[in-house]
Amino acid sequence: MSIKVSNISKSYGTQEALKEVSFELKKGEIVGFLGPNGAGKSTLMKILTTYLAPSDGEADVNGFSIFERTKDVQKSIGYLPEHNPLYSEMYVREYLSMNADIHKVPGSKIEEVISQTGLAPEAHKKIDQLSKGYRQRVGLANALLHDPEVLILDEPTTGLDPNQLIEIRELIKNVGKEKTVLLSTHIMQEVEAICDRVIIINKGKIVLDKALKELKDTEEQIVEVEFDYRVEEVALQKLDKVKKVENTQGFIYQIYFTTQEDMRGKVFDFAHDSGLKILQLHQKNTTLEKLFVELTGPGK
Numbered sequence: 001m002s003i004k005v006s007n008i009s010k011s012y013g014t015q016e017a018l019k020e021v022s023f024e025l026k027k028g029e030i031v032g033f034l035g036p037n038g039a040g041k042s043t044l045m046k047i048l049t050t051y052l053a054p055s056d057g058e059a060d061v062n063g064f065s066i067f068e069r070t071k072d073v074q075k076s077i078g079y080l081p082e083h084n085p086l087y088s089e090m091y092v093r094e095y096l097s098m099n100a101d102i103h104k105v106p107g108s109k110i111e112e113v114i115s116q117t118g119l120a121p122e123a124h125k126k127i128d129q130l131s132k133g134y135r136q137r138v139g140l141a142n143a144l145l146h147d148p149e150v151l152i153l154d155e156p157t158t159g160l161d162p163n164q165l166i167e168i169r170e171l172i173k174n175v176g177k178e179k180t181v182l183l184s185t186h187i188m189q190e191v192e193a194i195c196d197r198v199i200i201i202n203k204g205k206i207v208l209d210k211a212l213k214e215l216k217d218t219e220e221q222i223v224e225v226e227f228d229y230r231v232e233e234v235a236l237q238k239l240d241k242v243k244k245v246e247n248t249q250g251f252i253y254q255i256y257f258t259t260q261e262d263m264r265g266k267v268f269d270f271a272h273d274s275g276l277k278i279l280q281l282h283q284k285n286t287t288l289e290k291l292f293v294e295l296t297g298p299g300k
Contacts, residue, residue, distance in 0.1 A: 001024045001025065001026060001060070001063075002025050002026060002027045002029075002061070002062055002149060002150050002180035003023075003024065003025040003048065003059070003060070003061055003062075003150060003180060003182065004024045004025075004059065004060045005021055005022055005023050005024070005044070005048075005057070005059045006022050006057055006058045006059065007020045007021070007022055007056065007057040007058070008020070008021045008022070008044065008047060008054045008056070008057035008058070008059055009021070009054060009055050009056040009057055009204075010040070010043050010044075010047065010052070010054050010055050010204075011055045016204050017040045017043045017204055018040045018043055018044060018047075018054070018204045019203075019204040019205050020056075020057065020205075021040070021044060021057070021201070021204070021205070021206055022057075022206070023199060023206065023209055025180050025182060026180070027149070027179075027180050028176070028177070028178070028179070028180065029176075029180055029181070029196050029197060030172070030173070030176035030180075030181040030183060030194055030195045030196050030197075031180075031181065031182050031183065031195060031196065031197045031198070031199060032183050032184075032185060032190070032191030032194070032195035032197070032198045032199070033045075033182055033183060033184045033185075033199050033201070034184075034185065034186075034188075034191065034198060034199070034200045034201070034292060035200060035201035035202055035296065036202065036296050039201045039202050039203065039204065039296070040201050040203075040204045041154070041184045041201060042082065042154055042184070044201075045079075045081075045152050045154050045182070045184060047059060047066065048061060048066065048073075048077070048152060048182070049073075049074070049077055049079050049152060050066050050070045050073050050074055053066075053067075054066075061073045061076050061077060061150055062076035062149045062150060064076060075146065075148070076148055076149050076150055077148050077149075077150050077151075077152055078143030078144055078145075078146070078148035078150070078151045078152070078179075079143055079151075079152045079153075079154075080136075080139045080140060080142075080143045080151075080152070080153045080154065080156055081154050082154040082155040082158065082184075084135060084136060084138075084139040086127050086135060086138060086139065087127065088126070088127045088128035089126065089127070089128065090126065090127055091124070091125065091126050091127070092114070092119060092122065092123045092124070092125060092126075092127060092130075092138055093110060093114070093123055093124075095127060095138065095142070096110045096113065096114070096138075096141060096142060096145065097110055099142050099145055100145055103145055103146040105145055105146050105147075109145055109146075109147070110145070113141040113142075113144045113145055114141060116141070116144065116171075116174075116175075117137045117138075117140050117141040117144070117171060118137060118167065118171065119134065119137050119138065119141055122134045122137075131164070132159050132160055132164065133160050133161070133163075133164030133167065133168065136156060136157070136160065136164075136168055137168070137171070139156075140153075140156070140168075140171065140172075140175075144175065148179065149179060149180065150179065150180045150181075150182070151175060151176075151179050151180070151181045151182070152181075152182045153172070153181065153182070153183045153184065154184045155184055155185055155186070156168060156172065156183065156185070157169070157185065157187065157190060158186075165190075169190065169193055169194055172194055173194055176194070183195065188287065188288045188289040188292060191212070191288060192212065192288055195212055196211060196212060196213075197209075197210065197211045197212060198210060198212060198215070198288065200291075200292060200295055200296065202295060202296040202300060203300075207295045207296070207300075208291070208295055215288065215291070216260070220243060220256050220257065220258055221256075221257045221259060221260060221261075221262075221263060221283065221284070222254055222255070222256055222257075222283070222284040223254070223255045223257065223263055223264055223267055223281070223282070223283055223284070224248075224252065224253070224254050224255075224280075224281070224282045224283075224284060225252070225253055225255065225267050225271075225278060225280070225281050225282075226250075226251055226252045226253075226278070226279040226280045226281075227251045227253070227271060227276045227277065227278060227279065228251065228276060228277040228278075228279055229251060229276055229277075230251055231251070231253065231274070231276065233245045233246075233247060233253070235270075235274070236253060236255055236270070239255065239257075239263070239266055239267070239270060240263075240266060241257045241258050241259045241261075241263070242255060242256065242257060242258075243256040243257065243258050244256045251279075252280075254284075255267065262283060263283075264281055264283055267281065268281070
């Protein structure tokens, strides 16, 4: 396993930030790490990078214990924190050269990561002359300099415009083909676009750990239909694979199906056989965002 977390807990005085958190990440996985503010995401990431020590529990990164093999853990990880710490007065190549010396990697690696992260057009500039998107690229290039097995990215796309978002997403996906990536974000579309798996944490505890494909396969389908006449809900409930029916207003109904098969055809056939006209017909799906709210909303 690239990352193994076993019953990690962390307390700040009487406040429990993490409560017996456990999970494992395999090499080549891109895992979205979600949770509301204060849920414990950044705390766990800092523990995995050895910046913080847990109050209890154990974690291994690339087979190295965070307690016994701290230096090896640090060498195994490329870390991009939420607030990307850059020396803005330095030139891009100058900054990367300084960090290459720290990691004791050859100078040829600098040009390699510049190319890998698409920095070449801006590499001659000072960091304070770069856009937010290119500054994030510098942070990613720096995280990749020593060719780590694991990348830990804390909110890597915060503040980026739509074009920059797409570019950084593609970059992370490409990097994730060879490395394990743990990605913290508040953007649900980010997880759906990039990740293989999602872990949701709330109040220091993991409340969901599933593959994205599994989540999509188990999503319920919602068909919203408006007829030209009122229909008894019990009649709609006789349709195949119906979980429930709601009359939302007037002649508009939301029909919940326990399948990903497109059921609009079945609803159309029902209307035809019942002598009804369909005024509108839409298919909806349960989103990751809705699931997130259900698991982490007020009272959870």
